[in-house]
Amino acid sequence: MNILVKNGRVVDPDTKRDGKFDILIKDDLISEVSPTIDCKADQIIDADGCFVMPGFIDMHVHLRDPGLTHKETIESGAKAAVRGGFTTICAMPNTKPVCDNAEVVEYIKSKADNADLCNILPIGAITKNQSGEELADIKEMENAGIIGISEDGKSVMNSLIYKNAMEIALESDMLVLAHCEDINLVDGGVMNDDSNAKRLHLKGISNEVEDIIIARDILLSNMTGARLHICHVSTKSGVEIIRFAKQHGLKVTAECCPHHFSLSSNDIKEDDANFKMNPPLRTLDDVNAIIEGLRDGSIDVISTDHAPHHTDEKAGGFNSAPFGITGLETALGVTVTYLLDKGLITPLEMAQITSYNAAKILKIDKGSLKEGKVADIVIFDPDKTYTVDSSKFASMGKNTPYDGKILKGEVKYTIVSGNIKYNSYEE
Numbered sequence: 001m002n003i004l005v006k007n008g009r010v011v012d013p014d015t016k017r018d019g020k021f022d023i024l025i026k027d028d029l030i031s032e033v034s035p036t037i038d039c040k041a042d043q044i045i046d047a048d049g050c051f052v053m054p055g056f057i058d059m060h061v062h063l064r065d066p067g068l069t070h071k072e073t074i075e076s077g078a079k080a081a082v083r084g085g086f087t088t089i090c091a092m093p094n095t096k097p098v099c100d101n102a103e104v105v106e107y108i109k110s111k112a113d114n115a116d117l118c119n120i121l122p123i124g125a126i127t128k129n130q131s132g133e134e135l136a137d138i139k140e141m142e143n144a145g146i147i148g149i150s151e152d153g154k155s156v157m158n159s160l161i162y163k164n165a166m167e168i169a170l171e172s173d174m175l176v177l178a179h180c181e182d183i184n185l186v187d188g189g190v191m192n193d194d195s196n197a198k199r200l201h202l203k204g205i206s207n208e209v210e211d212i213i214i215a216r217d218i219l220l221s222n223m224t225g226a227r228l229h230i231c232h233v234s235t236k237s238g239v240e241i242i243r244f245a246k247q248h249g250l251k252v253t254a255e256c257c258p259h260h261f262s263l264s265s266n267d268i269k270e271d272d273a274n275f276k277m278n279p280p281l282r283t284l285d286d287v288n289a290i291i292e293g294l295r296d297g298s299i300d301v302i303s304t305d306h307a308p309h310h311t312d313e314k315a316g317g318f319n320s321a322p323f324g325i326t327g328l329e330t331a332l333g334v335t336v337t338y339l340l341d342k343g344l345i346t347p348l349e350m351a352q353i354t355s356y357n358a359a360k361i362l363k364i365d366k367g368s369l370k371e372g373k374v375a376d377i378v379i380f381d382p383d384k385t386y387t388v389d390s391s392k393f394a395s396m397g398k399n400t401p402y403d404g405k406i407l408k409g410e411v412k413y414t415i416v417s418g419n420i421k422y423n424s425y426e427e
């Protein structure tokens with residue numbers, strides 16, 4: 001099967017290409033990238049007016065399978081991923097049962113194979129049942145094929161247990177992904193601790209809840225030598241701590257989510273749990289610091305923290321609903337609308353923070369449009385404007401703060417290993 005992608009603006013951080021190029025895909029590989037290619041192909045895609053970038057890589061997705069399949073399944077999550085332009089996603093372990101052993105890792109991999117839509121890389125839990133007390137069998141999960149370890153959904157509050165996990169991770173240079181939240185300091189908070197929380201009579205979550213653990217985890221990584229990736233950074237001082245650590249040559253990388261650079265707590269007009277996530281929407285000062293962090297490389301990647309929940313679970317408002325919002329199908333639109341279109345990042349920088357950098361952190365041979373690489377490609381129209389309609393999401397999770405909002409930037413095709421897995425014209 002050959003696919004010829006013509007007339008697109010190819011943006012590839014690996015080769016530093018940014019311009020009009022045609023791409024010929026032969027079977028699963030990129031076989032040629034040239035200003036013009038004219039040859040027979042099984043399929044020709046006219047990408048005129050579109051960007052052609054390495055398929056997006058999401059380091060932070062909750063697929064809810066096994067056990068929480070009323071929220072999402074591996075198949076529905078994978079459908080949402082390719083609809084959002086993602087060719088590789090990492091699955092967080094807070095499922096039921098928790099992904100803390102080889103059996104669950106194998107289950108996720110086989111479900112991913114059956115779905116046959118995008119690459120799904122399981123992440124293993126750090127402690128058994130994420131209870132924070134006893135280490136999971138990290139080596140066993142590594143042999144089964146996890147890409148990293150994380151306790152996401154919470155922090156390992158016992159520093160000694162976390163240090164021991166990092167020492168095991170270091171043995172194989174495995175990535176440790178850190179959800180940073182001092183749970184004792186949360187003390188029942190449900191949204192950011194500011195005047196908006198007071199206005200809504202809701203209990204606040206301070207920035208220190210996050211910052212204290214960011215600092216601790218960086219210190220533990222420095223102590224052990226383990227590679228640390230800070231998840232969903234949302235605070236100004238969090239960015240500053242990470243910037244400081246990088247300046248000192250520490251092995252730390254970081255991600256932020258589209259909602260944390262596009263929305264603030266000012267956007268929470270009423271007690272609507274579609275605006276409830278962890279970490280919470282912060283102040284405009286924090287939002288600006290996140291954008292600055294992305295621009296200066298303190299933050300390496302955009303991840304969605306796609307966290308689908310059932311509509312009924314979200315109905316009760318901030319005090320009763322679970323934390324989390326869906327993200328796979330709005331990430332591109334939010335990134336184009338709030339960063340690219342505003343000139344805050346260049347197209348090459350966008351490809352870096354949506355794909356290339358994540359591939360480097362995960363140590364996978366992806367995120368590139370170089371000849372000979374696997375053809376994981378997203379083609380999107382940066383000028384297409386539309387109103388977000390969560391009822392059209394492929395995800396089972398309709399819990400988004402962007403419903404009804406106008407966004408710019410729409411995925412046209414998602415190609416995974418040389419196969420078209422999403423085609424907007426066939427919707």
Ligand SMILES: NC(=O)N[C@@H](CC(=O)O)C(=O)O
Pocket residue numbers: 062094152153154179276277278279305307308322323324325
């Ligand atoms: N982010 C969230 O608000 N929720 C996530 C957990 C997490 O990533 O912390 C979830 O699993 O629902």
Ligand SMILES: [Zn+2]
Pocket residue numbers: 152153154179231232278
């Ligand atoms: Zn988290």
